Amino acid sequence: MSRKYFGTDGVRAVAGEAPLTAAWTLQLGMAAAEVFKAQSRKPVVVIGKDTRQSGDMLEAALAAGLTAQGVNVIHLGVMPTPGVSYLARQLGATAGVVISASHNPYQDNGIKFFGSSGEKLTDALELAIEANLEMALPKVTGTSIGAVTDYREAERLYSSFLLEQAPDLRGLKIALDCANGATHRLAPKVFQRAGADVFAVFTNPDGRNINTACGSTHPETLQNLVRDMKFDLGIAFDGDGDRCLMVDSTGAMIDGDHMLYINGVTRGERTVVATLMSNMGLEVKLREQGIALERTGVGDRYVHERLLEKGLTLGGEQSGHTLFLDAAPTGDGMLSALLTLKAVRSSGKTLQQWREEMPLYPQTLVNIRVTDKAIAKHDDVQAALKIVESKLEGRGRINLRPSGTESLLRVMVEGESQSEIAELAESVASVIRRIGGV
Numbered sequence: 558m559s560r561k562y563f564g565t566d567g568v569r570a571v572a573g574e575a576p577l578t579a580a581w582t583l584q585l586g587m588a589a590a591e592v593f594k595a596q597s598r599k600p601v602v603v604i605g606k607d608t609r610q611s612g613d614m615l616e617a618a619l620a621a622g623l624t625a626q627g628v629n630v631i632h633l634g635v636m637p638t639p640g641v642s643y644l645a646r647q648l649g650a651t652a653g654v655v656i657s658a659s660h661n662p663y664q665d666n667g668i669k670f671f672g673s674s675g676e677k678l679t680d681a682l683e684l685a686i687e688a689n690l691e692m693a694l695p696k697v698t699g700t701s702i703g704a705v706t707d708y709r710e711a712e713r714l715y716s717s718f719l720l721e722q723a724p725d726l727r728g729l730k731i732a733l734d735c736a737n738g739a740t741h742r743l744a745p746k747v748f749q750r751a752g753a754d755v756f757a758v759f760t761n762p763d764g765r766n767i768n769t770a771c772g773s774t775h776p777e778t779l780q781n782l783v784r785d786m787k788f789d790l791g792i793a794f795d796g797d798g799d800r801c802l803m804v805d806s807t808g809a810m811i812d813g814d815h816m817l818y819i820n821g822v823t824r825g826e827r828t829v830v831a832t833l834m835s836n837m838g839l840e841v842k843l844r845e846q847g848i849a850l851e852r853t854g855v856g857d858r859y860v861h862e863r864l865l866e867k868g869l870t871l872g873g874e875q876s877g878h879t880l881f882l883d884a885a886p887t888g889d890g891m892l893s894a895l896l897t898l899k900a901v902r903s904s905g906k907t908l909q910q911w912r913e914e915m916p917l918y919p920q921t922l923v924n925i926r927v928t929d930k931a932i933a934k935h936d937d938v939q940a941a942l943k944i945v946e947s948k949l950e951g952r953g954r955i956n957l958r959p960s961g962t963e964s965l966l967r968v969m970v971e972g973e974s975q976s977e978i979a980e981l982a983e984s985v986a987s988v989i990r991r992i993g994g995v
Contacts, residue, residue, distance in 0.1 A: 562690075563683040565856045565961035567669030569658055572611030577666060579618040585668065586622020588689035589652075590703075592682055593628055596673075597651045600628045603644055603708070605636030606656035607739040607797045610764030611666045615656050619668065624703030626694060633711040637739040637798025639889035640715040642675035646886075647714060649673070657739065657797035660774045661962065663765045675886045677858060712743055719747050719891055722884060724899035727752035732788045732804075734779040736772025737762040738796035744891055748792075751895070758782065768795065773802045773877055773890075776810065784808030790898075790908050794890045800877040801890035803897065805909040813877040814839040816897045818915045820871055820881075821848050823900040830863045830872030832856070833956045837971055838917040855958055857888050918953070919975040923968045923986045926995040930959035933966055933989075941988045945970065945981045953978065957985065964995070 562568050562576055568585070570577040593600040602623055606612035620630045628651075633644060638655045645653030653671035661667075670678045670686075678686075731753045735741040737760070745757040758778070759771040768774060773793045783791040783804045790811075791804035803811035814836045821829040821843055828849040831839060840850045851867070853859040857880065860872040864882050873879035879893040901908055932938060938957070945955045953972025960967060968985050970978040 560680065560683055561687055563687065565858050566659070567655075567667050567677075569661070569665060569667035569962045571664050572609070572615065572666040577615070577668075579614055582615050582618035582668065583622040583625075584690055585686070586619040587626045587694055588622075588692075589670065589686045590623045590626030590628040591689050591694055592685050593623075593651045594626070600651040601631060601648070602628055602652045602654060603631045603633055603641060603648060603650045604654045604656065605633040605638070605641035605644075605711075605739075607637075607658075608635055608737060608741065608762035608764060608767050609656075609658070609663050609666050609796075611663075612656050615666055615668065619654060619656070620705055624705060625697060626703070627697045627701050628703045630703060630705045632705065632707045634707070635739055635742070636711055636715070637743065637890070638669070639799055639885060639887050639892065640711070640739075640743075642671050642887045642889075643715055643718055643885065644708070644711055645671050645673060646675040647718075648708070652678075655797065658962075659797045659799065660768055660772065660795040663767050663769070667962075671887070676861070677887070716743055716747050716750070719895060720750055722892055722899075723747070723751040723895045724902050725752050726898065729790070729898075730754045730756070730788045732779060732782050732786070732791040733757040734771055734773075734776065734791065734793040735760045736768050736794050736796050737766045738768065738772065738794065738798060740794045740798040740891065744792075744794060744798075747891060747895075756782075756786070756788070772796060773800055776802055776804065780804050780808040780810070792890075792894045795877075798890045799888045800874075800879070801894045802877040803894065803908065805912055806907070807909055809909070809912055811908060811912055813873050813875045813879055814917070815912055815915060816877070816879050816893060817871065817873055818842055819897055819900050819904075819911050820879075822846050823904055824871065826869075826871050828867065828869055830860050830867075830869060832860060832874050833958070834875050834922075834969055836875065836917045836920055837954070838915055842915045856961055861887075918971050919973070919978055920969065920971040921975070921978050921982045923982045924960075925966045925968070925986050925989045927964055927966050927989065928993045928995060930964065930966060932993040933957055933959060935992050937988055937992060938985070941985045945985060948981065955981065955985070
């Protein structure tokens with residue numbers, strides 16, 4: 558049975574439009590409450606959010622639904638996604654909820670559930686919640702109705718965890734791009750307390766400027782800032798703080814593949830897990846170090862599953878969503894940056910030297926907005942893919958995949974020549990646009 562509302566990263570849509578209306582979110586809270594009541598006699602759910610204007614509306618509706626069915630709610634306020642995961646574990650909650658659409662524009666929002674372990678809910682539990690949306694639920698009255706409280710120690714507790722993992726950053730001048738998102742208060746404090754001289758930008762959220770020309774999806778401002786003001790490095794987070802990208806002293810990007818390489822080598826990993834989108838340069842350089850690379854489908858959910866399946870600890874995505882399962886059960890942008898800097902400092906090399914050690918193959922990604930993502934299986938599209946595969950055989954690769962959160966098909970081509978791969982990617986993209994582009 559397939560899920561109707563939950564995607565690879567929870568429920569995500571334009572806030573105020575179906576399904577993500579206040580009325581539906583109330584029902585979702587009620588449906589989820591019944592699942593959590595089956596797990597605990599006195600269920601408690603912690604809720605955190607990013608800085609989107611719609612976050613307050615959805616938070617109130619979700620809390621109303623949960624408490625209406627007898628579940629107690631603890632508000633964490635604005636909190637990075639990994640912070641909610643951490644606090645769900647530390648506070649002994651039955652579940653955690655994040656209201657965020659990560660790197661998406663402010664008009665979008667989402668709802669993502671974590672279990673008591675801090676890991677994303679299983680498919681089976683998400684299906685159970687969806688099933689409850691179609692059922693008449695028992696009425697709860699009187700003293701059985703849940704209560705709502707605020708937890709004012711949330712930031713202190715989570716930042717203490719991060720600082721336990723942090724290296725000594727004294728002597729480093731670091732620029733931070735907080736994407737006007739969930740890390741805007743915490744990240745500058747954490748890196749300053751670790752000893753760095755910190756200059757933070759995009760720390761003034763207004764509900765609408767999250768991810769707008771900033772953050773890990775738009776690192777250009779940070780790159781220029783690091784280069785022009787002679788910082789040692791820069792770090793860019795996304796809107797909900799579960800991923801980061803870095804910038805070396807020259808302004809060059811350090812992406813998730815670089816971070817996997819740096820940590821894989823310094824930690825002495827035997828196998829690293831990445832996705833189909835990770836660069837061939839990572840695979841080649843890890844092999845030279847005697848480290849295997851396993852690839853999964855795109856999405857941290859699949860990386861996480863493979864790590865657990867194989868008993869591994871390090872994996873991630875090129876986008877900067879990195880998993881250190883020996884430290885946390887979910888991706889954490891601040892933790893990833895701190896652990897990568899710990900690896901860099903212990904190695905005696907600079908971030909720039911690590912980047913130069915792992916040259917990347919040229920790679921291009923074309924996003925095509927479509928009426929139906931099933932177009933990917935169309936005979937003409939498959940034929941176009943086979944033509945590109947034959948041209949790149951032994952010299953590169955192509956991957957076509959649907960976005961997990963938007964009506965997009967993504968064509969990625971990797972090879973030796975930038976001009977060649979751009980031409981090949983466009984040859985497939987043009988076929989998709991002709992069949993069902995928007």
